Amino acid sequence: MEGVTLLYPKGFINAHTVRVFEGEIQKALAQGQFKIVVNCAGLAYIASAGLGAIMGAIEEIRGNGGDLRLANLNDAVRNIFEILGFHHLYRVYPSEVEAITSFGPPAAAGS
Amino acid sequence: MRSPKASLTISIPSETSFLALVREVTKKMAASAGFADGTADRLALAVDEATTNVIEHAYHGSADREIELRIEDRGPEFRVEVVDSGATVDPRAVPRVDLGQYVSERRTGGLGIHLMEKIMDSVTFRRAARRNVCCLVKRKDSAAAR
Numbered sequence: 050m051e052g053v054t055l056l057y058p059k060g061f062i063n064a065h066t067v068r069v070f071e072g073e074i075q076k077a078l079a080q081g082q083f084k085i086v087v088n089c090a091g092l093a094y095i096a097s098a099g100l101g102a103i104m105g106a107i108e109e110i111r112g113n114g115g116d117l118r119l120a121n122l123n124d125a126v127r128n129i130f131e132i133l134g135f136h137h138l139y140r141v142y143p144s145e146v147e148a149i150t151s152f153g154p155p156a157a158a159g160s
Numbered sequence: 161m162r163s164p165k166a167s168l169t170i171s172i173p174s175e176t177s178f179l180a181l182v183r184e185v186t187k188k189m190a191a192s193a194g195f196a197d198g199t200a201d202r203l204a205l206a207v208d209e210a211t212t213n214v215i216e217h218a219y220h221g222s223a224d225r226e227i228e229l230r231i232e233d234r235g236p237e238f239r240v241e242v243v244d245s246g247a248t249v250d251p252r253a254v255p256r257v258d259l260g261q262y263v264s265e266r267r268t269g270g271l272g273i274h275l276m277e278k279i280m281d282s283v284t285f286r287r288a289a290r291r292n293v294c295c296l297v298k299r300k301d302s303a304a305a306r
Binding site for chain 2: 061063064065094096097098100101104124125128129132133
């Protein structure tokens, strides 16, 4: 299955809301969708619970030839990524379009 | 003469739905203590993480216990104490983050304490009167330097 799954978390991801976010990622994986873009335009902040949810899924995603990439981080979220060094572990793009096209054209997706 | 500084003590149930309130209150107190928006955001996150730790580790997820937050502008520093009456948790037993091992070992614990230590100038834990006290301190001069 080609194509990129888009997730649009809204508000905040902390210990209270992380199950919803985790559920959306797991839903994509269950459908065999391993190319995921998380558009963070509506995300005010993320706590360690949310980062843990990404951490917990990334091995399966990459093991299946996919990746989870992020777009549109606000200053607060980008700052947390930098504090934790997550910007070295995940690819982050200024816009959703750039994040999607970073996966390459569907026909040429061979990596 | 020294002018009085703001302090606020609140009690909340050990319920994750209150984390948003914890965050808002901390952010407003940090702003009124003179911290810039970005720093106030990070301080709010550190207190969110400390409160989450209490819910998950000291109270093992029970939502019907009490957590006390003491937020205090002490002049040169901003201090928040997160107090619970749950099980004694040895924070030194929490494994610290090794980002290199994260991806390969699927480890997701320890991130919260790591964040708290990165954001605050000091994070200490003590047991007093059968309660656990997590004390978070941010110096104003250290924040100004950033």
